[in-house]
Amino acid sequence: MAAVESRFRVMGCEAHVVVVGGGRSHLRQAEAELRRLEERWSRFLPDSDVARLNRGAGSPTRVDADTLTLVAAAVELHRVTAGWFDPTVLPAVVAAGFGASRHDPEAVTRMATSAVEAPAPGCGGVDIDVTAQTVRLASGIAFDPGGIGKGLAADLVAEKLVDSGAAGALVNVGGDLRVIGSGPEGEGWYLEVEDPFQPDGFVVRLFLGDGGLATSSRLRIRRRGDDVRHHLIDPRTGRPSGSPVVAASVVAGTAWLAEGYAKAALLAGPEEGIDLIEDGGVAGLVVLEDGSVRISTRLGVFL
Amino acid sequence: MTDGAVSRSEISPGGSARRRPTRRPKHPALASRILAAGVSASLTLGLVGAMQNSEAEAASVPSQPEPVAAPTKVVIVITRPSNPAPVAATPASGSESASATAKVTPPKPTKVVPTRVPISKSNGSR
Structure with a gap:
């Protein structure tokens, strides 16, 4: 089955999208959707959901439905990996020198807590209310989806491509990739x-x-x-x-x-x-x- | 390691005395997983719907019965910087379960990839 593909930069890395049984419109759809998610989830963009969450620690913050999914996924991973995956490690990440975007040094992480080299507090202070569509971080906690933001973005976009009529799709965001449906050779x-x-x-x-x-x-x-x-x-x-x-x-x-x-x-x-x-x-x-x-x-x- | 050296596979002692942690249940139903994770009980179907395709045991990731013994682990010494290792370690060939003994089969050749098929690579994003 015929496949079309594109490569472009998003979320600070290269994305590779392959669509089987679809067209260029699917590629454009994928790129637009990935950019939309980046605007929601980048800790370097001051108006993103993640940046607003971190600035608003201590109070509920209304976020996009996809952001609720992201936070819930992070909390779930913290549980099933016995705490090795921890989305509250951000203050230590910033303290280690990764507070600014590699591509724009003026784009920095904003959070209500201080950058500090200390054990992560864990997810006990992360509350999600889907009815109100809010997330509340306890004071002193900052949230960083890390790589799972790229992974979840790949998942959501791949599923949307198939929902939009593609027979199959591959979405690779900086090495975190999702495949779904038919491949170029069918199986x-x-x-x-x-x-x-x-x-x-x-x-x-x-x-x-x-x-x-x-x-x-x-x-x-x-x-x-x-x-x-x-x-x-x-x-x-x-x-x-x-x-x-x-x-x-x-x-x-x-x-x-x-x-x-x-x-x-x-x-x-x-x-x-x-x-x-x-x-x-x-x-x-x-x-x-x-x-x-x-x-x-x-x-x-x-x- | 030297260029062109032949890769080799070796089996670490299977079922060694090393303690394995108590197995956690593998991904119970999503709703209970979310509640167990401490997420608000008001988490609704929208979230569940968005996540339900995220099970570890999704259709094309074969589900695995619980092994009855510690699975054998395989150490592959790869060759650098020439050819990647022909990976030989598999559960019983054709089986979608991790058998208790986790046979190690002889090296099988890398699948012949049709030309012009896009191949995507997973790496740690930099």
């Missing part, structure tokens, strides 16, 4: 997990019918003199993680779930990380500093 989608040591290569090639694939890596770093820091913060300490895992990839039913488990597996380390993947009923792999790769038992069905 599924070929996907690759990038080799973190050699970006032109791949660790594994997967064949996936419908679901999400996401990778979390600590390649993104910030140098301050001799101090080199990466952006993946251990929620238990508030400091950049010392995990020997350099990248983790997860296959799940959706991209947001895959991204959450990938980040959790990276932070938890090779042993507990694989345990999290196994116990969560998802599939994945972790790449260690020495170049070795450990895979979960379920990943084999996608190889």
Whole structure:
């Protein structure tokens, strides 16, 4: 079946959209929808839902319905990953030097609490009221969806493309991707997990019918003199993680779930990380500093 | 590792003495999951509808019965910077379940990808 594809920048990274059995209008629809979600979820845009939430900690903030889903997804991931995925780690992320956009240094994170290198408070102070369509963060808490914003955006857009008549779609936002429906060859989608040591290569090639694939890596770093820091913060300490895992990839039913488990597996380390993947009923792999790769038992069905 | 070195696979001791945590139930019904997560009980069908396709056990991600023993883990030593590792570790071939013994099958060749098929790559966004 014929496929059309496009690549463009959104959410601070490159997006890749493939539509099967559709047309250019679907590609335009996907790009517009991703930009709409970025406007809602970027912590760097002062009028986004996430920025308003963080400035308004202590009081209920009315947000978009998709933002409610995002917050609920983050809270759920915090629970199922035993706290390794923690959307309240933002003050420590800012303290580590990641308070401003990489692409616009003047676009900074605004929140009611101070940037501080401290353990994350967790999700006990995150209240969602769907009836009122509000989220309330307790004082001292700031919310950062992290990569699951990209994953959930991929999920929502892929589903909308199929709802709009496409036979199948792939939406990849910065490595967090969702496939749904027919692939270009009819039965599924070929996907690759990038080799973190050699970006032109791949660790594994997967064949996936419908679901999400996401990778979390600590390649993104910030140098301050001799101090080199990466952006993946251990929620238990508030400091950049010392995990020997350099990248983790997860296959799940959706991209947001895959991204959450990938980040959790990276932070938890090779042993507990694989345990999290196994116990969560998802599939994945972790790449260690020495170049070795450990895979979960379920990943084999996608190889 | 050197260029062109042959990748190899090795099996870590399966069912070793390493303690495995008590298994949590795998993704109960979404509504109860949300409530258990501490989200307001007023969470309504709109949210559930938006999330119901997000189950870990979605149609094309095969559901797995609970293994009756600790699954074997496989360590793959990849080759850099030449070819990626031909990944050999699978549950029993053709099975969609993680068997108790999680057989390791001989390496199978990477699927032949039809030319002109778009392939997307997952990486840690930078």
